[in-house]
Structures are given as C-alpha cells and as structure tokens.
Amino acid sequence: MTTSAWIMLAVTWSVIVYFTVTFFLAVLRKPPRDGD
Amino acid sequence: MAAHQQWGTRVGLVLAMAGNAVGLGNFLRFPAQAAQNGGGAFLIPYLISFALMGIPLLWVEWAIGRHGGQFGHHSAPGMLDRLGPQRWLKYVGVFGLFTNLTIAAYYCYIESWTLAYVWHSTVGTFREIAPTEFFPAYLGVEEGSMFAVPRQALFWFLLTLALNLWLLSRGLARGIELAAKIGMPLLFIFGAVLAVRGLLLEPGDLGVVQSPFEGLNFVWEPQLGGLVDPSTWLAAAGQIFFTLSVGMGSIHCYAAYLKRDQDIALNAASAGWVNEFVEVILGGSILIPIATAYLGLEAVQAATAGGSGFGLGFLTLPTLFGNWGWFAPIAGALWFGLLFFAGITSSLAMGQPIVAFLEDELQVPRNRATLAFGATTFALGFVCVWLYPGGAFDEFDFWSGTFALVAFALGESIIFAWIFGMKRGWEEITRGADFAVPRFFRFVIQYVTPLFILIVFIGALIEPVGGWGEAVGSLFSGEGWPFAPSSVIGRILHIGEADYRWFDDTGGLTRAAVQDGTRLLLTLVFIACGLLVWKTWELKERSTS
Numbered sequence: 001m002t003t004s005a006w007i008m009l010a011v012t013w014s015v016i017v018y019f020t021v022t023f024f025l026a027v028l029r030k031p032p033r034d035g036d
Numbered sequence: 037m038a039a040h041q042q043w044g045t046r047v048g049l050v051l052a053m054a055g056n057a058v059g060l061g062n063f064l065r066f067p068a069q070a071a072q073n074g075g076g077a078f079l080i081p082y083l084i085s086f087a088l089m090g091i092p093l094l095w096v097e098w099a100i101g102r103h104g105g106q107f108g109h110h111s112a113p114g115m116l117d118r119l120g121p122q123r124w125l126k127y128v129g130v131f132g133l134f135t136n137l138t139i140a141a142y143y144c145y146i147e148s149w150t151l152a153y154v155w156h157s158t159v160g161t162f163r164e165i166a167p168t169e170f171f172p173a174y175l176g177v178e179e180g181s182m183f184a185v186p187r188q189a190l191f192w193f194l195l196t197l198a199l200n201l202w203l204l205s206r207g208l209a210r211g212i213e214l215a216a217k218i219g220m221p222l223l224f225i226f227g228a229v230l231a232v233r234g235l236l237l238e239p240g241d242l243g244v245v246q247s248p249f250e251g252l253n254f255v256w257e258p259q260l261g262g263l264v265d266p267s268t269w270l271a272a273a274g275q276i277f278f279t280l281s282v283g284m285g286s287i288h289c290y291a292a293y294l295k296r297d298q299d300i301a302l303n304a305a306s307a308g309w310v311n312e313f314v315e316v317i318l319g320g321s322i323l324i325p326i327a328t329a330y331l332g333l334e335a336v337q338a339a340t341a342g343g344s345g346f347g348l349g350f351l352t353l354p355t356l357f358g359n360w361g362w363f364a365p366i367a368g369a370l371w372f373g374l375l376f377f378a379g380i381t382s383s384l385a386m387g388q389p390i391v392a393f394l395e396d397e398l399q400v401p402r403n404r405a406t407l408a409f410g411a412t413t414f415a416l417g418f419v420c421v422w423l424y425p426g427g428a429f430d431e432f433d434f435w436s437g438t439f440a441l442v443a444f445a446l447g448e449s450i451i452f453a454w455i456f457g458m459k460r461g462w463e464e465i466t467r468g469a470d471f472a473v474p475r476f477f478r479f480v481i482q483y484v485t486p487l488f489i490l491i492v493f494i495g496a497l498i499e500p501v502g503g504w505g506e507a508v509g510s511l512f513s514g515e516g517w518p519f520a521p522s523s524v525i526g527r528i529l530h531i532g533e534a535d536y537r538w539f540d541d542t543g544g545l546t547r548a549a550v551q552d553g554t555r556l557l558l559t560l561v562f563i564a565c566g567l568l569v570w571k572t573w574e575l576k577e578r579s580t581s
Contacts, residue, residue: 001249005256008076013317015083020313023306023471027050030302030470 042293044209046303052216053290053307054314055381057281058223060146062315062378064349066275067324068340071255073271074262079316081263081272086312089488090276092481093445094308095473096452097282098300099464101291110292110392112285113569116448119456126569128451131444132285132389133565138436138558139284140386140409141416142429147379148189148196149174149350150372157368162354171351175424182426182545189421197417200380201410204387205403208293212384219377226374227318230367233360234326243359244329251328251336255320266504270495271343273488278438279315280308283445286385289392301469314378322371323348330356349375387413397572419557426550435558439524442493449486458482499523 001009043049070078104115112132116125152174156162161170176184203211237248262268281287291300323345327336331352339348349371357367387409394405420429452461462478500507501518511517519525521532530536530548538549 001253002257004258005076005253008079008258009252009256012076012079012083016309016312016316019305020309023302023309024050026302026471027046027306030046030299 041208042295044213048209048213048217049290049294050303050306050310051220052213052381052385053287053303054310055216055220055377056286056290056385057279057307057311057382058220058314058378059143059279059281059382060150060349060375060378061275061278062311062319063227063323063375064345065343066279066315066319067255067322068345068348069271069275069343070320071324071337071340072343073268074259074265075254076256076258077260077262078268078272079256080258081269082275085269085273085276085488086308088480088484089273089492090280090282091305091308092477092485093282093449093489094280094287094304095301095465095477096449096461096481096485097287098291098304099461100448100452101288102294102296102298102300103464104288105292105294106296108396110289110396111389112288112444113393113572114397115288115292116451117573119451122455125451125455126573127566128444128447129285130562130566130569131283131440131447132288133393133569134562135284135436135440135444136286136386136389137409137412137565138416138432138440138561140383140390140413142420142432142437143379143386144197144200144383144413145189145193145417145420145429147376147383148192150376150379151196152188152192153350153354153372154369154376157354157357157372158365160365162368163358163364167351167354177425182547182550183422184425185422193417193421194414196380197410197414200383200387201406203380203384204391204409205406207402208388212388215384216381219381223314223374223377224318226370226377227314227322230326230370230374231318231321233363233367234322234329237326237329241359242361243356245332246328248325248329250333251325252321254328254333254336255324266495270492270499273492274496277442277445277489277492279311281382281385283441283443283448284386285389285444289389290385292392297468299468299470301465301473302471305471323353326356327352330359397576416557416561419554423550423554426545427547428550428554431551431554432558434527435555439496442489442496446486446489446493449481449489453482453486497524499526 043052070082100115100119104110104118107114107118109115109118111129113126113129116129116132119125156170174186174189176186176189178184203215205211206214235248235252237244239245239247277283294300324336324340327339327348331339336348339345339352353371354368357364357371360367387406390409390412391402391405394400394408395402400408420432422428458478458481461481466473498517499520499522501520507518519529519531521527526532533548536548538546538552540546
C-alpha cells in the first residue's frame with residue numbers, strides 16, 4: 001500500500017473508532033433514568 | 037397494543053437502531069462506491085456528508101419519532117400529522133408506509149438468498165457447481181424469458197419471511213431487540229474473522245495472485261481529483277443516505293417507543309457511528325481485499341465498475357473461499373451469515389412501522405397486523421421473484437429503495453425545520469440529551485441538511501451522461517441536457533433504449549413492459565397507502581365529532 005493510502009486509512013479509522021467507542025461507552029455507562 | 041410496548045434496555049435500542057442501519061450495502065455497496073469514486077478521497081465528502089446530513093437527519097428522525105410517540109403514533113403519517121396544523125402533513129407520512137412495505141418485499145427476497153447461501157456454503161454445494169451457474173438457476177433466470185417461478189428461491193423466501201413475522205409477532209423487546217442483541221455481536225465477530233483471514237493472505241498461498249493489500253490500497257488511495265468532481269460528492273452523499281436507513285420511517289418508529297424525557301441525542305449518534313464502524317472498517321476490509329488477492333486488481337476494478345459489489349459478493353466470493361481448505365464452508369457460512377444478520381435487523385425495522393400503523397390507527401391486534409404485513413410483503417415480493425428476469429426487482433430497488441427515500445427525507449427535513457419550527461425542533465432534540473449537542477447543528481438542521489438533500493434529489497433527477505461540466509457545456513451549446521439512463525428522468529423516459537415497445541415480434545412481453553407495469557404497481561401501492569391514511573383519519577374525525 002502507498003503511504004498516502006495508509007495515512008488516509010489510519011486517520012479515517014481513528015476518527016471512526018474514537019467516536020464509535022466514545023458514544024457507545026457513554027450509552028453503556030449512563031445510568032438508566034425513569035422508564036429506561 | 038403498540039402504545040404499551042417499550043424497549044427492554046437502552047443498549048438493545050441502540051443495537052436495534054444500528055442493526056436497522058447496517059444492511060447488505062455496508063458490505064457490498066460501500067467498498068465498490070469508495071473504490072470507484074476517488075478511493076481515499078471519497079472518504080472526505082463521505083464523512084462531511086455524514087456530519088452535515090447523516091447525523092442531523094438521524095436526530096430529526098429520532099425527534100419526530102419520540103414526539104409522535106407521545107401522541108400514540110408509531111408510524112410516519114400520525115407523527116407528521118402532529119408536526120403542524122396543516123391537514124396535508126399526514127400524507128407526506130404516506131411515504132413512511134409505502135417505502136417500508138415495498139422495500140421489505142424485495143429486501144426479504146435478497147435476505148433469503150443469504151440464508152440459502154449459508155446453507156449451500158455449509159453443505160459444500162459450491163464445490164460441485166460454480167456460483168456463476170448456481171445463481172441464475174436458483175433465481176430461475178432463463179435466456180430470453182421475462183418470468184421465473186423458482187421453487188427453491190420461493191422456499192427460502194417463505195422461510196425468511198416466516199422468521200421475520202415470528203420475530204415481529206413477539207413484539208419489540210422479545211422479538212426485534214432480541215434479534216439485534218444476538219445478530220449484531222455475531223455480525224461483528226464474523227466480519228472481524230473474515231477481514232483478518234483475508235488480509236493474512238499472501239502471494240504464494242493456494243490461488244493467491246496478488247497481495248490483498250493491493251485491494252485495500254484500491255479502496256484507500258486518495259485520488260484528490262475526485263474532490264472537485266460533483267459526481268464524487270453526490271455518490272458520497274448518496275451512500276451516507278442509504279447506509280443510515282434514513283427517509284424510511286423506520287427510525288421514527290423505533291424512537292416512538294421512548295418516553296418524553298429519554299435521551300435521543302446520544303443514542304442516535306451512537307447508532308450512527310456503529311453503522312460507520314461496520315461500513316468503513318469491516319465493510320472496507322473484506323470483499324475487495326479478498327477478491328483482489330485471488331482475481332487481481334484489474335478484474336476487481338472491472339467487477340465494481342457499476343459501483344456495486346453485488347456480483348463479487350454472491351458470484352465470486354463463494355468460489356474464492358474454496359481455496360481455504362477445511363475453512364471454506366465455515367468462511368462461506370460466516371460471510372453469508374453476516375449478510376443475513378445485516379439483512380434481518382433491517383427488514384424487521386421495515387415491518388414494525390406497518391404493524392404499528394395497523395395497531396395504532398386501526399386497532400388491529402398485533403398478530404393480525406403482523407400477518408397482514410406478511411401477506412402484503414409476500415404478494416409484492418412474489419412480483420419481484422416472478423418478474424425478476426424482466427427487471428421488476430430493479431424497479432422496486434430504484435423507486436422504493438432510492439428515489440422515495442430521498443423524497444421523504446427532503447419533505448420531513450423541511451417540515452421539521454420550517455413548519456414544526458427550529459425552536460421547538462431544537463428543544464425536542466436536546467430534551468433529556470445525555471451529551472451536549474453542539475449548537476452549530478441547529479443552523480445545520482435548519483439550512484444545510486435540507487439543502488444537502490435537495491442537491492442529492494436534484495442530482496438523482498437530472499444526473500447526466502459523463503461529467504456535470506460536460507453536461508452544462510452541452511446545455512449551453514444548444515444540444516440539450518444529456519440525461520443519463522440511470523437518472524430519474526432518464527428512467528421515466530426510457531432514455532437509451534433504442535427499441536422501446538411493450539411486445540416483441542412474437543407477441544411476448546418486453547423488459548420495457550415489465551418495467552412500466554412494475555412502476556404502475558408501485559404507483560397503485562402508494563395511492564392505496566394514501567387512501568388508507570385518508571380513510572383512517574376520516575373515521576377518527578367522525579368518531580370524535
């Protein structure tokens with residue numbers, strides 16, 4: 001793979017993994033409220 | 037009754053929403069679209085479209101859904117009706133019935149292929165017969181015929197439909213949520229195993245002609261010229277649109293089972309990003325790298341030229357797995373198993389709004405409502421099965437699965453921002469939010485998202501042959517706008533079909549006749565949904581007056 005393809009892949013994957021994990025963990029951690 | 041149902045857990049809701057979004061396109065359409073539209077450069081407009089159109093539209097649909105749910109509506113007509121005093125609003129919601137009903141018909145058919153392929157991979161059918169021979173025979177496609185009654189395909193279609201109906205009849209928590217809680221983790225595991233196995237292939241392994249990383253490079257190499265090409269932006273926005281399952285009414289329906297103060301902002305963002313994870317990271321790392329390893333990059337480029345990896349997924353991959361020795365049947369079962377889980381979590385989301393409409397608005401018991409959905413899906417699905425060779429399936433996919441989604445999303449985004457109003461709309465999105473939604477999105481939802489969808493809509497309507505620059509040049513040089521045969525107008529006018537007629541020389545039906553007949557059927561289904569909504573509201577008004 002070329003360096004530019006690796007950079008594109010690394011940046012995009014990092015952004016996606018960061019937001020997916022952050023939001024999903026937040027969903028798991030937030031205590032259920034009334035009716036949850 | 038629908039109003040008494042609720043989600044069992046918050047994670048279950050997010051997984052069900054993510055499962056609704058994750059579909060076959062995540063694994064078959066995305067990698068081909070990325071590779072054909074600028075590779076790594078495609079990802080820039082793709083992620084911008086996700087931020088400016090995808091996520092805002094998710095929030096809008098969750099908000100419309102939760103708002104409508106407070107009034108006992110779990111389907112789009114009632115929800116839209118509650119967004120303003122105008123009587124016509126509920127008719128925009130007709131799209132939310134029409135799309136789910138008609139997409140479910142052909143989507144369950146594709147889903148049934150994946151189930152059949154799990155079986156045939158496991159029992160080793162593809163060692164005996166090449167998938168390129170198996171698939172047309174399975175579908176009953178015969179040279180020159182417009183019709184097919186394939187018994188095996190019908191059997192798997194009925195089995196898949198029955199499974200969907202059984203899960204729907206069990207209700208929200210015990211059916212849909214359970215399927216998502218089982219299906220989504222398995223989908224992740226299956227996808228990860230296949231991606232790792234595929235990327236570990238090396239030249240010198242049995243049948244391998246090239247490194248799979250050449251395929252990954254094909255997907256990720258940024259061709260920056262694509263960034264200034266409007267076609268790349270339209271393709272990226274279109275992909276975001278279809279991957280998130282927006283514009284259908286299914287997200288609204290699921291969100292309608294939330295209580296007034298329960299979070300939607302974090303849940304929607306989480307479900308959206310889970311879909312992106314599956315699409316970009318898993319979807320981008322399986323099909324094209326494995327196919328490149330065995331076929332070489334040139335063959336893969338040719339196979340994905342139309343922007344779809346469908347042929348590679350169903351016709352080529354089962355053969356390539358044959359090189360994996362004892363792991364071959366397992367790999368086939370994993371690949372088609374993950375496609376099946378991606379499919380069923382989406383088709384359940386198409387059934388629920390129809391069942392909910394019958395329950396809420398017509399007081400039909402859940403089991404009967406489920407059966408009614410099943411009967412209609414089977415009847416419409418049979419048209420796709422029977423007239424598959426004539427192109428009925430493609431017509432369903434385009435008019436219901438592409439055009440109607442954009443039309444509905446355009447309508448709902450304008451209604452939400454400009455009729456319901458952004459003051460109430462923003463309050464609705466942020467009420468009970470478990471994270472601070474950046475205020476910048478208020479502006480985006482009001483102006484940018486509707487404009488974005490409008491551009492996608494117009495792009496689909498008048499997509500030209502060749503580039504947009506050339507088309508403008510052609511228009512101003514007096515040669516007219518060169519509508520592509522795949523554009524909405526091109527399809528309506530049958531552009532590019534040299535010999536347009538309904539009957540051939542022997543008096544048999546032509547493909548054009550099947551296409552026009554299917555369009556007429558879809559129009560009638562839309563009108564029937566509209567009449568049902570009209571009659572339902574008339575009965576309600578009569579009973580309250």
